[in-house]
Amino acid sequence: MASLFDPITIGDIALKNRIVMAPLTRNRSPGAVPNTLNVTYYEQRATAGLLISEGTAITQQGQGYADVPGLYTPEALEGWRKVTDAVHAKGGRIVVQMWHVGRISHDSLQPGGGKPVAPSAVRAKSKTYLVNSDGTGSFAETSEPHALETAEIEAIVEDYRKAARAAIDAGFDGIEIHAANGYLIDQFLRSGSNHRTDTYGGSIENRARFLFEVMDAVTNEIGAGRVGIRLSPVTPANDAFDPQPQEVFGHVVKNLARYPLAYIHIIEGATGGPRDHQQGDQPFDYDALRSTYVAAGGKAAWMTNNGYDRALAVKTVKDGEADLVAFGKPFIANPDLVERLKRDAPLNTPDQATFYGGGAKGYTDYPALEQVA
Numbered sequence: 001m002a003s004l005f006d007p008i009t010i011g012d013i014a015l016k017n018r019i020v021m022a023p024l025t026r027n028r029s030p031g032a033v034p035n036t037l038n039v040t041y042y043e044q045r046a047t048a049g050l051l052i053s054e055g056t057a058i059t060q061q062g063q064g065y066a067d068v069p070g071l072y073t074p075e076a077l078e079g080w081r082k083v084t085d086a087v088h089a090k091g092g093r094i095v096v097q098m099w100h101v102g103r104i105s106h107d108s109l110q111p112g113g114g115k116p117v118a119p120s121a122v123r124a125k126s127k128t129y130l131v132n133s134d135g136t137g138s139f140a141e142t143s144e145p146h147a148l149e150t151a152e153i154e155a156i157v158e159d160y161r162k163a164a165r166a167a168i169d170a171g172f173d174g175i176e177i178h179a180a181n182g183y184l185i186d187q188f189l190r191s192g193s194n195h196r197t198d199t200y201g202g203s204i205e206n207r208a209r210f211l212f213e214v215m216d217a218v219t220n221e222i223g224a225g226r227v228g229i230r231l232s233p234v235t236p237a238n239d240a241f242d243p244q245p246q247e248v249f250g251h252v253v254k255n256l257a258r259y260p261l262a263y264i265h266i267i268e269g270a271t272g273g274p275r276d277h278q279q280g281d282q283p284f285d286y287d288a289l290r291s292t293y294v295a296a297g298g299k300a301a302w303m304t305n306n307g308y309d310r311a312l313a314v315k316t317v318k319d320g321e322a323d324l325v326a327f328g329k330p331f332i333a334n335p336d337l338v339e340r341l342k343r344d345a346p347l348n349t350p351d352q353a354t355f356y357g358g359g360a361k362g363y364t365d366y367p368a369l370e371q372v373a
Contacts, residue, residue, distance in 0.1 A: 001318060002018070002317050002318065002320070002323070003018075003314075003317065003318065004017070004018050004019060004313055004314050004317045004318075004325065004341070005017050005018070005019075005338075005341075005342060006018060007049075008049070008301065008323060008324070010050075010228075010262040010263050010300070010301040010323070010324070011174070011224065011225030011226060011227070011228075011260065011261060011262030011263070011300065011301075012174070012223065012225030012226050012262065013050070013093055013095075013173050013174055013225070013226065013262055014093075015049035015050050015093055015324075016049055016091065017048070017049040017338060018049050018317055018323060018324045018325065019048050019049050019313075019324075019325065019327065019337070019338050019341065020048060020049060020050045020051075020052060020303060020324050020325065020326040020327070021045050021048045021050070021051045021052060021326070021327065021328075021331040021337075022052060022305055022326040022327060022328040022331070023052045023053060023054050023055055023097040023176070023178070023230070024054055024328055024331070024332060025054050025055055025065060025068060025356070026041075026054055026355065026356065026357075026363060027065060027066060027067040027068060027129055027137065027356045027357040028041075028067060028357065028358065028359070028363060029067055029068060029069040029079070030067050031067075031075070032057065032060075032063065032067075032068065032069055032070035032072075032073065032076055033069065033070075033073070033075045033076045033079045034069050034076065034079030034080050034082070034083055035079060036082075037359065037360060037363065037364060038069070038079070038083055039082050039083050039086050040364045041363055041364050042083050042086065042087050042094065043083075043086040043087060043089075043090055044335035044336075044364060045092075045331055045335050045337070046086075046087045046090035046091065046092030046094075047090070047091075047092070047336065047337075047338040047339065048092065048331070048337070048338055049093070049324070049338075050093050050094070050095065050324070051087060051092060051093065051094040051095070052094075052095055052096075052097050052176050052228075052265075052326070053069075053083075053094060053095065053096045053097050053172075054068065054069065054097065055068060055097050055099035055101075055178055055183075056068070056069045056070060056071050056080075056096050056097060056098060056099055057069070057070045057071065057072065057099050057100065057101070058070075058071055058072065058098050058099065058100055058159045058160055058162075058163035059072050059100070059156075059159050059163075060072065060109075060110070060111050061100070061110060061111060061116075061117060061156075061159075062099060062100035062101060062159070062184070063101065063105065063109050063110075064099075064101030064102075064104045064105035064106075064109065064116070064128050064142075064183075065101075065105075065109075065128050065129040065130075066109065066129055066130050066131040066137065066357075067129075067131060067137075067357060068099075071096065071098065071163045071166050071167060071170075072163065072166075077166055077169070077170045080096070080167075080170040080171070080172070081170045081171050084170060084171030084172055084173075085171060088171070093173045094172060094173055095172055095173055095174040095175055095176050095226075095228060095262075096167045096170075096172045096175050096176070097175075097176040097178050097230070098160060098163050098164065098167065098175050098176065098177055098178060098218075099178045099183065100156065100159070100160075100178075100183065100184040100185070101116070101128075101183045101184060102116065102117060102118045102119075102145070102183055102184030102187045103116050103117070103118035103122070103123065103124050103142060103145035103184075103187060103193070104116070104124055104126055104128060104142055104182060104183060104238045105128060105142060105143065105145075106128050106130060106140055106142060106143050107143045108130065109128070109130075110143075115143060115144060115145055115146045116142070116143055116145040116146075117145055117146060117147075117148050117152065117156075117184075118145035118146070118147060118148065118184070118187055118193065119147065119148060119184075119187050119188045119193060119194040119195075119196055119200065119201065119210075120147050120193065120194055120195040120196055120201075121144070121145060121146055121147045122145070122193055122195065123142065123143075123144045123145065124142045124145075124182065124193070124238055124239040125239045126141075126142050126182070126237075126238045126239050127139040127140060127141055127142065128140060128142050129356055129357070131357070137356060137357040147196070150198070150200075153200065153210060153213075156184075157210075157213045157214055157217050158217070160177075160214045160217055160218055161217040161218060161220075161221045163175075164217075164218040164221050164222050164227075165221050165222065167222075168222050168226070173226065174222075174225075174226035174227060174228065174262055175218065175222070175226065175227055175228070176227075176228040176229065176230055176265065177214060177215070177218065177227065177228070177229040177230070178230055179211055179229055179230060179231055180230045180231050180232035180235070180237075180265075180267055180271070181232050181235055181237040181238055181240065181267070181271055182235070182237050182238025182239055182240030183238065185210060185211050185214065186232070186240055187240075188200060188207055188208075188209075188210040188211065189207050189208060189211065189242070189248055189252070190207070190240055190241060190242035190248070191207070191241075191242050191243070191244075192239070192240065192241035192242055193239070193240070193241075194207050204244075204247060204248050204251045205251065207248070208248075208251060208252055208255065211252065212255060215227075215229070215256070215259060219259055219261075224259045224260045224261050224262075225260060225261070225262055226262060227259070227261050227262060228261060228262045228263040228264065228265055228300075228303070229256065229261065229263075229264055229265065230265040230266075230267070231249060231252065231253075231264065231265065231266055231267070232266075232267035232271055233245045233246075233248075233249040233266070233267075233279075233284050233286075233289070234269065234270070234277055234278055234279045234280075234284045235267055235269070235270050235271040235273075235277070236270055236277070236279070237270070237271045237272075241279060242279060242280075243279065243280045243281075244280055245279050245280055245284055246280070246282070246284060246285060246288070246289075249289060250288075250289060250292045253289055253290075253292055253293040253296070253298065254292055254293065254296045255296075256293065256298060256300075257293055257296035257297045257298030257299075258296075258297070259300075260299065260300070261300040262300060262301065263300050263301040263302070263303050263323075263324065264293065264298075264300050264301070264302055264303065265303040265305060265326065266286065266289070266302070266303065266304055266305065267305050267306050268286055268304060268305065268306045268307075269306050269307070270306075271306065272306070272328070272329075274307075275306055275307045286304075287321075290302055301323040301324055302322050302323050302324070303322060303323065303324040303325070303326055304316060304321070304322040304324075304325055304326070305325070305326040305327075305328070306328075308325050308326075308327060310341050310344060313325040313327075313341070329350050330347055330350075332350045332355070332362075332366075333347065333348040333349060333350035333351070333366050334347050334348050334366065335364075335366055335368060336368040336369055339368075339369060340369060343369070345369055348366050348367065350362075
């Protein structure tokens with residue numbers, strides 16, 4: 001019978017416990033380059049079994065929010081190397097979440113001020129984060145995208161491959177493919193954002209084609225044992241919608257089973273919202289999703305996320321319903337979350353006003369248990 005605090009090996013990565021820090025966008029890397037403040041932030045949280053970095057753009061085209069880090073310049077990779085070295089020095093493990101936002105972007109963030117890209121020219125009913133001329137941050141409506149040509153899709157797959165190699169070279173223990181929350185891969189998967197009539201649209205198999213081209217590229221480049229993937233079957237984040245999520249994501253996990261991945265990361269319900277949120281006519285059956293994966297021969301660790309507290313996380317791992325549990329907001333305010341969960345100690349309350357942008361306040365200044373005492 002497993003415990004939340006037991007070690008586990010996922011693919012090629014050995015973890016000291018089953019507590020994961022979920023990817024958390026914090027908008028504190030100006031110029032898309034990780035800095036010393038970012039080093040401190042991740043180093044503070046290295047007692048987690050696994051740290052998943054904030055979403056990190058594979059190219060400038062993949063960038064959707066101001067001051068988020070990238071994987072596409074020498075300066076960014078040098079910055080990430082300082083982060084990974086610091087985490088490893090503390091005995092931690094860290095993977096990078098590789099991100100292409102697709103249509104969830106703004107002209108001002110794109111190369112040459114061009115349009116964001118998407119499976120189809122359908123503007124998202126969503127917002128992105130920009131930095132104003134006076135240095136303050138604000139949210140703005142996303143820009144109208146243009147539909148990707150086939151050659152452009154092939155180029156983005158190659159961008160994923162290059163970014164995966166760059167991540168490993170920068171010292172990451174692995175990568176997480178961000179295929180959730182209404183970003184580019186998720187946009188291809190869902191009929192609400194994918195209106196294509198070519199081999200990348202229409203049937204579920206066609207809509208999943210881009211995802212599996214990316215999976216082939218990155219697993220061939222760095223090995224499947226260092227690759228995880230994040231999925232969000234029913235979240236409405238960033239105008240994501242499909243009337244048949246059980247069928248779509250059943251097809252996805254069935255085909256993911258052919259890769260010996262490190263883990264599959266499932267957001268249950270609405271990202272950052274209700275766990276019982278549904279799309280389509282029926283509540284989503286997460287047990288059936290995992291059963292579909294296992295029946296197809298899948299052996300990757302199963303990671304769950306969204307609204308977990310200590311009691312639910314402990315029970316979920318103990319009952320074998322998941323191998324790992326990812327925590328988001330609790331890790332923002334509690335750099336020593338693992339110790340607090342072990343002791344069943346009180347948690348600091350996160351300051352939502354400092355989630356996006358700024359400096360050390362609300363980022364690296366939350367007290368540990370010893371400081372509170």
